[in-house]
Amino acid sequence: MKLVQVAGYLGSGKTTLILSLVKELATRGRKVAVLVNDVGEVPVDGQVMEKYGLTVKDIGGGCICCQVAGNMRATLNNLARNQKPDIVIIEPTGMAVPSAIRDGATIDPKFDSLNHGPTIVLFDTTRAEKFLTYETLERLVNTQLKDADIVALSKTDSASPEKVEYARSGVLKINPKARIVMLATKTGEGVPELAAAALGEGV
């Protein structure tokens, strides 16, 4: 089972992207499960979600505490035992620390092995200035961007090219190693590339 995380600040486009990724991956014949923080919005059987505790947001803030991490492990074990998806996509809360979630996620080898896919962090280009200049957000933005394998510059359909470039250079200053993907889920730009990355395929 492969784990892909889609993180990023409140309203950065995580759920919208995950919905598109699920469709894209399904057409490529992959079975996908989603652990999300807005249970209602995702076309996954709500009751199944509730029953297995498929939420990763319950304790807010950066500290995905041991109880939440434990529930997440139990949930992954349940998925591995029952639904057996190829890929699990996790959408943590907007204040999550991606590396804490990645570290907290394990599966009992009895059931399956867990394969870590990319950590995708969304950076909302329409609010680039706020994220790159507000002192109050500095820790959060830095932590999330530094934990990213891929930074998806989101909503590029609604931001001017200058703004997108400003976002790109700002992001690279914080995490020079990140792979940058231009994303406009609304128009579909970037979605196939992220789906390929989730599958571990090259560009």
Place this chain on the structure above:
Amino acid sequence: MTPRERVVKFLNGEPVDRPPVFSGMGNVIRPVLDKYGIVFSRVHRDPAAMAKAAAGMYKDFGFECAVVPFDLAVEAEAIGSVVNYYDDVDSLLYPTIKEKCVKTIDDIKIPADLSKAGRIPVVCEAIRLLRKELGDEVAIGTYILGPFTLMGQLKELDELLEESFIEPEKTNEMLTMASDVIIKVLKLYHDAGADYLTVREMGATSDVMSPNSFRSLVKPHLQRIHAAIPRPNILHICGNTNYIIKDMHECGANAVSVDHKNCVPESRQKLGDKAIILSGFDPVKVLMQGKPGKIGPAAREMIPGASAVWPGCDIWPEIPGENMRELVGALKE
């Protein structure tokens, strides 16, 4: 020296024969639940079971404390959030908030009598039962969420943070309301017989909250709380907290507690010799994934700079009993 004397004296900064081996956070493990025939999803609502499970950590494993409750939803539930206990799930899951009850400040309705609200009476009764069962021998601990983290159980924390840019006074008012609840509930727990109290403000970790935001948004509330609640008490925040370790110390708790992501020798340097620093080992890596023979050494790695070592978070219940025994043995040495 009884375990209780050791814990209380230690937290009060008085001399002890050795640091206590205890926790300020949730600790109950499967072997104890099984021994007393307790179902985890039920234990949170049954004071007798809660007390038995907590006492078992002392009686069966020599852990020098009995801590209740086990979950993090007690206060939020008392204020109106809806909790899922996962009653019909086979695997062990902690209760979580299924519905947060607050969108705007007007939604916050604090019950007039918290001693009767939600499961607060359950926790109080469990504390009384523990005192009856364990007498004066063992320290009884309890914990509560800090104001920012508690607000996160009532409404989405990222929304709260976002709103704090736009309407800081409103956010402040909400945190004041949360703090009032915390103070009242901790007094109830203390009156029921709790020996030490831990305030867990894990939502305000400096991994995501800027030190300045911590200072302006959270610290004043924590200072008010620690000035008002009974002693001894502890302030715990996880993550790399050295950015705010002095501020944590200035919140006025008897002791500060940090987790394994924080470099304790650096904290010691910043706080000086007198401060009581509880250095948290990673309960998952050390206790759950640790192999026999490696658990003691891994926990002892956290000793430099620390006043005592304890779990930096709740102990996940699914750990082998031997691991717990090895931990307690190694830390008592």
